[in-house]
Amino acid sequence: MKPLILVTNDDGITAPGLRALIAVMSEIGEVVVVAPDKPQSAMGHAITINSTLYVNKVSADNASVLEYSCSGTPVDCVKMAVNEILHRKPDLCVSGINHGSNSSINIIYSGTMSAAVEAGIEGIPAIGFSLSDYDWNADFEAIKSFVKKIAEQVIKNGLSEGVILNVNFPKLKENEIKGVRICRQAKAIWIEKFDKRKTPQGKDYYWLSGEFVNLDKGEDTDEWALKNGYVSVVPVHFDMTAHYSIQELNTWEL
Numbered sequence: 001m002k003p004l005i006l007v008t009n010d011d012g013i014t015a016p017g018l019r020a021l022i023a024v025m026s027e028i029g030e031v032v033v034v035a036p037d038k039p040q041s042a043m044g045h046a047i048t049i050n051s052t053l054y055v056n057k058v059s060a061d062n063a064s065v066l067e068y069s070c071s072g073t074p075v076d077c078v079k080m081a082v083n084e085i086l087h088r089k090p091d092l093c094v095s096g097i098n099h100g101s102n103s104s105i106n107i108i109y110s111g112t113m114s115a116a117v118e119a120g121i122e123g124i125p126a127i128g129f130s131l132s133d134y135d136w137n138a139d140f141e142a143i144k145s146f147v148k149k150i151a152e153q154v155i156k157n158g159l160s161e162g163v164i165l166n167v168n169f170p171k172l173k174e175n176e177i178k179g180v181r182i183c184r185q186a187k188a189i190w191i192e193k194f195d196k197r198k199t200p201q202g203k204d205y206y207w208l209s210g211e212f213v214n215l216d217k218g219e220d221t222d223e224w225a226l227k228n229g230y231v232s233v234v235p236v237h238f239d240m241t242a243h244y245s246i247q248e249l250n251t252w253e254l
Contacts, residue, residue: 003029004032004090005091006033006086006093006119006124007021009097009098009112009115010111011041012035012039015136017098018096021129022065024144025151026065027148028148029091030064031062031064034067034080034081034085036111037069041110042111044109044114045118052071053071053072055084074112075115082124092126092151093115093116094116094129095113095127096128096130098110099138102168103232103234104222105189107234117164120237120238125158126164126165127150129147130167131143133171145174150167176229177229178228181232181233185234186216186223187214187216188212193208
């Protein structure tokens, strides 16, 4: 029996990155797509609790692929797939391919990675794929062979309980990519800036912008790998406990 693969994203059901991911996963297994009906970037792990959710079956490029659009967030899509759409637990969930990097601190804000993390919470091996190119017409051909190989390895070997892979690709041609590096998440921050403007009626409004600053000089990080022409693979988990701090906190007079 072919592996059942759930495909989702945060850029929306029509995104070229999603189309590329569907094409690759269709070579590996039975594919079901549940993706947002509109862009949901930077939604993090948001879920819909104060309004209704709608799911609609849509026409697929490939007749063997079932596709559904969901009015909710990327995490909503995974929840709907697992609880309402799929006939069994998928063998793999892949999210992406995101238009833009989700390396380092960006994982906190990423809808792409939050969908993968939600799958991990459900006990499903999961991968988030992102390409360091924000162009809607980005070229995904160069990375398809890497996407396929990584997905096949996860199906073959599995992942440790609670572990999700955050995979980021540099914007390079296939023959320029040097290989794959298993990395840690770089320590980096965004220095935010709000661009304050006024409407014609004189009301203030703001656009969020910022500068990404890598504070990490290590050569074992995702940022180093991407800068030096490698695919970065970072194993992440959703247990946010700072285990190293428990002993220290136990010395406090609480």
